[in-house]
Amino acid sequence: MARRTGRNGSVIGGRVATVLDGRVLARLAVGRTVVLVTGTNGKTTTTSMIARALGGDGEVATNHLGANMPDGITTALLDAPGKRLAVMEVDESYLGEVAAATDPAVIVLLNFSRDQLDRVGEVRTVARRVGDAVAAHPRARVVAFADDVLCAGAGLRSAAPLWVSSPSSWTGDAGVCPRCDGPVTHAGLRWTCGSCGLTRPPGNWAIVDDDGWCARGPDGVDVPLELALPGHANRLNATFAIAVAAELGVEPAVAAARLRGLEQVGGRYRTVTRPGGTTRLLLAKNPAGWAQVLDLLDEGPGRPVVVAVNSREADGRDVSWLWDVPFERLAGHPVVVAGERSAELSVRLAYAGLPHRLADDAVRATRDTVGAVDLVGNYTAFHDAARVLT
Template sequence: MSDLPLRAQMAVALGRTAARMSRLAGRGDGSVIGGKIGLKLDPELLTKLARDRKLVLVSATNGKTTTTRLITSAMTPLGEVATNAFGANMPTGHVSALASAPDARYGVLECDEKYVPMVLRETGANVVALMNLSRDQMDRAAEIWLLAGKWRKALEAAPDSHVIANCDDPLVTWGAATAKNVTWVSAGQHWREDSWSCPECGGPLDREGAAWGCRECSFTRPKPDWILHGERVTAPGGRTFELSGLQLPGRANRSNAVIALAVVSLFGVEPETALPLLGQVTSVAGRYTTVEHEGRRMRLLLSKNPAGWLEAFDVLQPAPGPVALSINAQGPDGRDTSWLWDVDYRILKGRPVWATGERRLDLAARLEAADLEFTVVDDIDKAVMAVPPGHLDIIANYTAFQDIRTRYGRVV
């Protein structure tokens, strides 16, 4: 920290003070306000804090918080790692993360999709991990083809950055294709409704298993260097490793894990070393946490868009296990709830279902259209107490999820 110019040191100090006051006031962990104050005092603070570090940027529509946590865990043999572990994924959060670990040689930063070009330009990150792109908060976010186009331009202008990219997602592949150095990972793509057309020419994409290719131009899936198949990972050179020790549930987290393995291998951390460290991660900012309340064991699942709901359904306890669904539409969620109609809720048939949250009536209309039996309640506690003692899965979007964590326990 002493190597920073005096102005940057003052910006960091005042940012830390603001963050501490935010925590004392119960307004959150202070990452955003601390970084905001720091950048206000020194607009070049992020660049200065990133200097002389080896940085990883992690971006995707879904899974970036979890993958950031997995990569950070697997990199611990290298020493201290600076990271924004709780999802403050814009430059303000990046400043706070780097400032809080001034001596960390390494950094792993979750990055909002829209901010990838800016953050890459300002930090010169060594590695950029790109996993998936799908519709999310369309009332305030750009069309995902535009995002992929911005990735292309940014990566073309960053020849020293190495990209780890999920080649099973055509949009990610197109966004990463201009990078000078790319490691392609077959990490799977379970939600395909946003990638039926070629991003290069607009023609139809033909698919056969994981493979895909444009019918009208030469754009096609690259040959992967890392391959996820079930619970096994094949690394470059043909070595195969089991993911059986992974504690985070579901196919989405196996996808996150293979991306993490590919990233840390660039820093010399081999899968034999990384896999046990991935298995130490059991919860990420409350995701997949189980909390106890009045004899009920509630597992909390975060889902903020159709792709995320598909993955949440994948890890539900077997039917007829009960499910509570909670939807808000505040700023961090996106105000537009029309995406609910893209989720196939028929998979919940045969289960007791409760609908709650600020936009419970929007959710109820969608569930009724899916011909489901459900109960609308105006408070999550009514759903919880309506379930007999035992297990309850709760799926919620962002602010609803945070409200539930605050009420029943913020286990991390």
């Protein structure tokens, strides 16, 4: 019924089924090889990449619309009764519950940073809960990001984690050791706790630039990353996907080839043609996500950027995180601000010394711009724009 009325129906089926049978998620997971993907940023994209690397929609059950709480995951499994592989993104706060029900073969830990503090709480608490979920499933293969201090702390709760490594541009949440709460220092590619000596694990999989970007696996073989999706963050997401696929028996070269044609995920990175130019849709909902977007913007010319920020329930009501984003890096880009919290964003940009103008509507602002423009929105601002433009 929800889908007939134009909604995606990605939650309601699971919610009703759970009311009727409190163990429905566990029953639906029986006999499946389950991969759970969690972290603050990149869950939807990495989940889509892993599903594609393992064979795509015809082979894999997945919550590709991003409904990542138990009801959404239940709906995704209800919609795919015959598929033996399941790749599900999971909200960090629900990993323990979902893992207990699904007995995952693989748990993927992408990163942990501040996000929606009024809903999920302090990030170190979230990372510790994820670590508890990891420890409760010793048979699961844990694939974790070595360069994220909190992610590494959670991954080390596994007896034999598989580490993915790449220099990270965001270390704002990485100042305290996850083991002893001592100070963490960063030197080049390494991080170390000054109190207990905990240090960055060596990467089993790493991104290397050797006449072109590659994912280098444990056997030292390089797999070219020939991606349609832009930016270093997606090279990292792809390396996670290749590593997970290899754990489940897919040759890395085969997995990488399956990722080549992926051009957008749920509207993310999609370029829309409009009269007078094009609009590229980008999602950034916290300081760490903005660090990735700024890296991406640095790779191209200084084209106009429309930034839209809302503060609805799905975004988190608190927008103080805007002061932790290095918006100074937008110097050289014509900037327009929009969204429900455009006034607060305008103040932040004023302190950054960035000339900008305010607009009542983000989509209209892109349409008023000649040539190529990037529209960067937080969660609901992004989806509002995507619905109009696509």
